[in-house]
Amino acid sequence: MRLLVLLAVLQAGCLSESDEASLGVECGPRDLTPECCLKKNPGQWERCTGSSELARVVEEAAGTVGRAPSLAVKVIATGTAGAMVTAVHIGSAERRGVALAADLLKKVEEEIVRCVRRAEQEVNDYHFEGKSPTREQCQEVKVGERTTWAAYLGLFKHETAWPCLRKALDKLWKEKYLLHPRFYVDPQTGEWRHMPGDMMSQIVEREGWSGLRGTIEPDIVLLDANGVVIHAYDLKFPCPGSNSAKWETYGQGDYWRDWLQGDLYESALKVQPLLVSPRGGVSIPKRQ
Known part of the structure; x- marks a missing residue:
């Protein structure tokens, strides 16, 4: 580990x-x-x-x-970006992102999948001697009164994947990607915008995490040379590993209640978001 x-x-x-x-x-x-x-x-x-x-x-x-x-x-809140980019833009009819060449995109996605599978294996090696936890183990409470092993393992697998992803993306698409960036609706225009790290830090300091309610945070965003979002990915670590990766539906109490996570990402970022999981690789999951 x-x-x-x-x-x-x-x-x-x-x-x-x-x-x-x-x-x-x-x-x-x-x-x-x-x-x-x-x-x-x-x-x-x-x-x-x-x-x-x-x-x-x-x-x-x-x-x-x-x-x-x-x-x-x-300090951590200010470090959500994985690359030094000056501005991030969301595509529109007037401003469309320039897509990656097919061969380069293939290499990028292969590296993303490799990092996800590596993170899955490393965390499972530590906690379960390389085996995937059982369905019963996934539902057991690990933290506090409500956080299960499934949630705990998923978060640690994300954290394990970041260094691998940074190294791979720095090599293939340097300064044109973001790791777990946050986006919010501009109250003045009603349009989605990227939330800079200093803005997020100020909100959390002033209002706590509840101040970020209504924002979204995809795991990986790729940008073109002009800083326009052209691809978005979300990492999923199903527990147990035999489960299929899927988008979650925002539930009661959520700002985007009844929205499917992938639908919201697509509406906000103007790109087709993709899921990445150890078993399924890069995929477009079926609508639930």
Whole structure:
């Protein structure tokens, strides 16, 4: 699990050995570094996992959404972009993105699938000795009162995939991609726009995660030379692995209630969004 260990060390800043000793908490030989950090820092998910999304999920489960985020969350929130781009545009009748050449797109998607499968294997190797968890295990509660193994594993597999994806996309499509960017509806124009990291950080600091309600966050967005969105992908890690990847439907209490996730992405970004999963690769799932 070297990717997770590295991510945790670089982004989360786990305690030094002297700090660990002073707390009197020891980690077992099979403790994943983020889990070990959580034993020493109970509840500090954003610090120990490097995942603002996981922190939000856990806060929701605990009913603490809206609480002022820690400095770690603010720092992580500003780092959602995977490339240094000056501006991001959504296509329209007047501004259409220039598609990638077929051979280059094939290479890009092959690398995305490779990273997804690698993340799946690494996390399963650690927790389940390389096997996919059973349907019963997927539904078991792992965190708090509501977060299941399925949700927990899915989030950690996302985090494991990011370094691999950055390396691959930097090589193939440098400075023309974004990892987990966020988009919002401009209240003045009613149009979807990309949310810069500093804007997201300010909203989270001022309003907590509830301030991002109504926004969307695809996992990967590819841009053309002019910064226009031309492809969008969402990573899915079905649990158990035999399940098919599918779009979720926004439920009761969600801003986009009854919308299918893929339909909303397509409406917002003006491109056909694709799912990427370990078993299915890149796919356009059937409507549920």
